[in-house]
């Protein structure tokens with residue numbers, strides 16, 4: 403096995419690393435996860451970082467050049483993500499648009515839809531959110547109940563979507579809705595593009611345990627959506643939604659390297675005391691940190707296996723589910739261990755006076771749960787691995 407990257411790929415890495423060194427302000431590193439973009443100021447700060455990447459030619463690198471991307475190879479995409487993880491760059495603002503909506507429209511959109519919507523996604527001129535989950539349907543997505551009734555040149559939509567990330571900043575939303583309730587559940591669905599400023603839409607914030615509002619419940623009351631905004635065929639929206647969800651699990655959305663957090667955990671162990679001595683001098687603490695590091699290395703190689711599979715043109719294997727499950731679970735345990743190290747200091751909130759590391763650990767610990775739910779819960783990933791990979795009987 404040869405883990406070395408080619409000379410061209412290393413040159414690509416150096417080029418992006420150098421660009422980040424020059425363009426990413428020092429005080430913008432390592433703070434991406436500390437605030438959700440729930441305030442206008444924070445959102446605009448992230449938009450300016452997004453624009454910087456875009457203007458430098460470093461946004462949507464995996465998109466084809468005809469759509470404003472770089473047509474980057476899979477290896478380059480992997481390296482790009484590694485470099486962003488390494489410096490802990492702040493998130494960009496149009497993740498749903500770039501990772502899911504744009505690629506879905508490239509595959510399913512009409513020429514008019516492609517021309518109208520795709521060019522405004524990379525520069526974040528239009529922000530997208532994604533209306534899939536509903537109050538009664540998340541894991542069982544094909545059962546969604548939001549209705550879209552055909553009314554000549556438009557649909558009339560009634561219902562509600564929930565956990566809609568960034569709906570409060572979004573210009574448009576994708577919407578999975580039921581256009582024929584008489585058909586079996588996967589067959590009566592359609593996939594629409596909805597202008598978030600349409601009359602009849604109400605966006606209500608959902609405040610998370612961290613105190614932030616990153617997602618919302620969105621209500622649709624007699625909202626008119628032009629027929630021109632139907633993606634794919636009427637009643638065949640499940641196929642479009644599947645495409646959308648497959649893009650959710652592609653490599654550019656996932657973490658490739660968690661060693662940055664583990665080094666920070668080791669630094670924390672050097673700052674705090676255990677039994678009157680630096681915690682780092684305690685064998686138990688060092689063993690726990692090393693165990694986390696071994697797991698992180700294992701996950702890194704799993705993501706490389708996923709990459710190899712893609713390079714060979716093989717169908718997606720178990721690695722996507724394993725990465726999702728492994729990284730979110732490791733992150734949660736790592737943050738809980740930070741709480742153990744901090745003891746009573748773990749109760750300080752983010753940016754509270756006297757808090758160690760500005761209280762970022764308690765924030766991270768509270769935020770870590772969301773990774774175990776978003777993009778298909780960990781229980782669902784267990785099911786996928788058990789049934790489709792290990793061939794176990796359905797639970």
Ligand SMILES: Cc1cc2nc3c(=O)[nH]c(=O)nc-3n(C[C@H](O)[C@H](O)[C@H](O)COP(=O)(O)OP(=O)(O)OC[C@H]3O[C@@H](n4cnc5c(N)ncnc54)[C@H](O)[C@@H]3O)c2cc1C
Pocket residue numbers: 531532533534535536537538539540541542564565566567568617772773775776777778779780781782785
């Ligand atoms: C940070 C975050 C951002 C999100 N952003 C969006 C977004 O932008 N747009 C959007 O549409 N949705 C979004 N979601 C919603 C997310 O996709 C759903 O929360 C997720 O799919 C689970 O659905 P649910 O919440 O309805 O839980 P349910 O499906 O009701 O599940 C409840 C519990 O039952 C378990 N469970 C359910 N079915 C099974 C089963 N068959 N076997 C074993 N256990 C099972 C689940 O694991 C879970 O623990 C987001 C969620 C989070 C946490």
